[in-house]
Amino acid sequence: MAGNASRSAAAVWAILRKECRTEWRTRWGLNAALLFAVTTLTAVSFAVGRMPDRPDVLSALLWIVLLFGALSSLAHAFVREVEGHTLTLLRLVASPLEIATGKFLFNVVFLLVIEAVTVPLFLALMGAPPPRWGTFIAVLLLGTLGLAASGTLTGALISQTRGRGALFAAVSLPLLLPVLAAAVSGTRAQWSGLDPGAPLNLLAAYALGVVAIGVLLVDHLWEE
Amino acid sequence: MIARVFLLLWIAAALVAAFLWAPLVPVLGATTRVFYFHFPAALVTCLALGWSMVHSALYLRTRDLAHDDHAAASAELGLLFCVVATVSGSMWAKAMWGAYWNWDPRETSIFFLLLLYGAYLALRASLDEPVRRARLAAVYSCIAFVAVPFLVFVVPRLYFSLHPDPLLNTRGKPDMDWRIMACAGAMLIGLTATFFWMLSLRVRLGRVERRRERSKDAPAVPAGGKS
């Protein structure tokens, strides 16, 4: 059994590296996502200006910008696979769980890269007060896990349909709303001095729940 | 046939009783009457959601397309009842509190259910092939099952706390006159029966359609074959 686990881990690692490598070679997905996030941020900043004294609005705006960035990029990993018709190859060399895990990890990395650019820009442009970094980063990380988990599953489904971006947004939105609400609440809490315990627990529970159901359903995702 | 007429009479009787016999709740005044539509519709939409999700899981386990028929049909009906619940609730909110929409916890929950139904049906609509459509829709339904407790119970409370305007929900749990509960109960039974009746029609329709599709495959249908 240990041999199987380490072999699976190697497969997941291989898939993750392959995703990163193919993404890096073309970079159009990453560029598009970054551009989209920065454009959204610019629009928000231009329209609203600096808001140092409104932590509630700031939290909401931050997560809306991140949500849009996530929506634009999450479907990407799978759509690329389908449009390149490489899903057959992937399914022949790895198990559904390995594929889903590899894609999930890639989505986490992808989102973290986007956040690394967007979040500091946001804080600077919007004149946000200095965050309580521990809590702020915790909310960011847990929220990213939830977004990536939901987005990976939805992306796997949507890539097998005729629809693309708009359908992905519509179908994944109900699954992303809990993350949005809890993340906004948590981010606001750390700026307002409130206790972030409840939102953090929520984010963790939700991410865990989605990952768990994903593991249960993974064999049905691509099996035709 | 008799059952349908009976159902019609039952609902008619419940409505008549609700309007003529049951008293009004003092706080709500004439708007009490919305309760008889809103409350049963909301419960039936939850029933429909549960029915759809259970059959989605059953489909994945058995691969019997009949379960997919149930899942799809109850989702469509659930959307219908959800719209009824949302609109009636919104009208009630306007009459009671002066605004059509307030994002109070229950309004938020029902809206999320609307989004979920919409997403599920949009996903189904994007797929032509029956087996793939059944599989992907069922998978989505099971994922949504995890999201529902968060959407319906947790998130609305969270949002409510973000907007601490005291929009007190007087619909809470006042002591309702037994006559009101009786009529509401009767309407609930009536609407539930309507749901199951419409469901059975849609499921039968789906079954007949599949049989027709399959008969298109048969290379040589004997003369005077199935109609």
Place this chain on the structure above:
Amino acid sequence: MSATLRLEARGLGHRFAAGRGLDPVDFAVEGPGVTAVTGENGSGKSTLLRIVAGLLRATHGTERLEVDGRTLPASGRRDAIGLASPDLAFYEELSVGENLEFAGEARGLAAPARAAGEALTRVGLESRRDDRVAALSSGMRQRLRLAFAVLHRPRWLLLDEPGGHLDDSGRATLERIVREHARDGHVLLATNDEREWRLGGQRIALRGRGLGHPA
């Protein structure tokens, strides 16, 4: 006298939508060798191979694949089968070698780079190892598909229209690979090409309605 390789099907069929798919079929294939799967376009040859490969769950009937006496479930066949079909595409941004090494790593091969090198040599593509897949001709892509299928030395080789786009030397390579594999493995060859039929000892003829058959 139990064969170490066995594939049997009972009423095996698949229905995509009205009039499309694989009509139910029965067969049993045993032991090392080559079996040709023939039928008109649209009769379901590719569908049958996908079912055997474990990529598709058939809507009708049953099938069983055995290797060394063990029955393999659909989800556990990746190591035992190698599939090369026209719809098999590679990552265009990666090189030929990188594609095969990725496949080897994901499959858990002990030495993916070496296995990739050997597979490429077998199909005559070793000189193109560092070229991007996007730069390959259709004939070379077909050879790459063959290399992918034999990379992990599977017991069952499933080849769908393997002669497509191949020049004469490619065909010779294909025949060589088929014969090598048929020594202690089994090759299922789905084809309309007579040259490929002849490689097969047995034949499974699919009777489908084919394209353009009056509904």
